[in-house]
Amino acid sequence: MPDMSSTTTDETIPSALSHLECGHCSERHDANTLQNVCGQCGGPLLARYDISSISATLADVLARNRGQFRFHEMLPLAAGTQSPTLGEGGTPMLPGRGVGENVWVKDESQNPTGSFKARGMAVAVGRSFELGARNFCLPSNGNAGGAAAAYGAIYGVSVEVVVPSNTPLPLIDEIEALGGKVILVQGSIADAGALSRERAKDPSWFSLATLGEPYRVEGKKMMGYEIFWDFGRLPDVVIYPTGGGTGLVGMVKAFDEMEELGWIDSLRPRMVAVQVAGCAPIVKAVTDGADRAETWLDPDESLAFGLRVPSALGDRLILEGLRSTNGTAVAVEEKEMIDASLSLARETGVWGSPEGGACLAAYRQLLASGWLSAGDTVVLYNTGAASKYSG
Numbered sequence: 001m002p003d004m005s006s007t008t009t010d011e012t013i014p015s016a017l018s019h020l021e022c023g024h025c026s027e028r029h030d031a032n033t034l035q036n037v038c039g040q041c042g043g044p045l046l047a048r049y050d051i052s053s054i055s056a057t058l059a060d061v062l063a064r065n066r067g068q069f070r071f072h073e074m075l076p077l078a079a080g081t082q083s084p085t086l087g088e089g090g091t092p093m094l095p096g097r098g099v100g101e102n103v104w105v106k107d108e109s110q111n112p113t114g115s116f117k118a119r120g121m122a123v124a125v126g127r128s129f130e131l132g133a134r135n136f137c138l139p140s141n142g143n144a145g146g147a148a149a150a151y152g153a154i155y156g157v158s159v160e161v162v163v164p165s166n167t168p169l170p171l172i173d174e175i176e177a178l179g180g181k182v183i184l185v186q187g188s189i190a191d192a193g194a195l196s197r198e199r200a201k202d203p204s205w206f207s208l209a210t211l212g213e214p215y216r217v218e219g220k221k222m223m224g225y226e227i228f229w230d231f232g233r234l235p236d237v238v239i240y241p242t243g244g245g246t247g248l249v250g251m252v253k254a255f256d257e258m259e260e261l262g263w264i265d266s267l268r269p270r271m272v273a274v275q276v277a278g279c280a281p282i283v284k285a286v287t288d289g290a291d292r293a294e295t296w297l298d299p300d301e302s303l304a305f306g307l308r309v310p311s312a313l314g315d316r317l318i319l320e321g322l323r324s325t326n327g328t329a330v331a332v333e334e335k336e337m338i339d340a341s342l343s344l345a346r347e348t349g350v351w352g353s354p355e356g357g358a359c360l361a362a363y364r365q366l367l368a369s370g371w372l373s374a375g376d377t378v379v380l381y382n383t384g385a386a387s388k389y390s391g
């Protein structure tokens, strides 16, 4: 049974952040300078920590309050547990009930703003604020924009979000209600990205685009730590809806860090990236055995807005993460996904976002193909709340 207990937090321990490293060319960068991507090759920057300096044992960490800042030594915020928070993380690991005896649902819809995007934004806005950023811009399919606006509200900074014009109204309303500025563009997140990059050319604005800055991934990696804390071990398989890939890259990073901490051995959960059939660049790259994903031209409309990502800056890291864990990538049809969302709701009590339904649809495919068995312990991610999509 997953551990749901909560106790105390030591607020005096500093972050063990030591430097940033390019995920592509491994160039080392200063972690105390505000920056987006590698100045050498344009690759995504990853935070690195002086793990040998951490004295807390696993038992010490488990004795602290649940939630995003539980293991703040492994987060980049200098303010640690004193950082402004809306109560991110520490989400429940719920039994899959009728879906399968060994299936669990990590319900990220219980995060602030109703999605796992709050984890990344709490850390990215917070750390960039510590380094001097006051105006933030990003392209978003909706959830990331809402989360950014929420942290914009508590840090008192400007947030400008470029979203595709077909984004559901509740997602747009949320950004505006939280004080963010919304700019609508025709097309997909790729078009939103192009416009937001224009804004980011102004040095007084800082871009929070997915994997285009080092710290969103740090917040999201806590999903990997939490799976381990919830079970006291790692599951056999993790099924995750993948758009820009920060969540998947973050979890794989967390597992590597946990091995370095001496908490786990080299065995990893097999990671599964789930995409929609009408926009599946990562699935295509896995099928082709490629180490980069080609841009998906003319992505189909999908209810899973978060998965309509034709090209991800982190494609190489996502593909490495799948390969290094003996994982795979699965494309699900729109109808399959919608049916699975309803099954998830009725079997588990979690009315998930379409992206959560996509994970159950992928689970069914992988069970049918024999890639996984009913005996495998499987975690499905419900990354957001269904209610944000009905507009």
Ligand SMILES: Cc1ncc(COP(=O)(O)O)c(C=O)c1O
Pocket (backbone or CB within 6 Å): 115, 141, 142, 143, 144, 210, 241, 242, 243, 244, 245, 246, 247, 248, 305, 306, 307, 353, 355, 383, 384
């Ligand atoms: C609900 C939901 N699930 C999954 C994703 C994909 O997330 P990632 O960028 O970590 O791949 C998104 C991104 O917008 C989302 O909003």
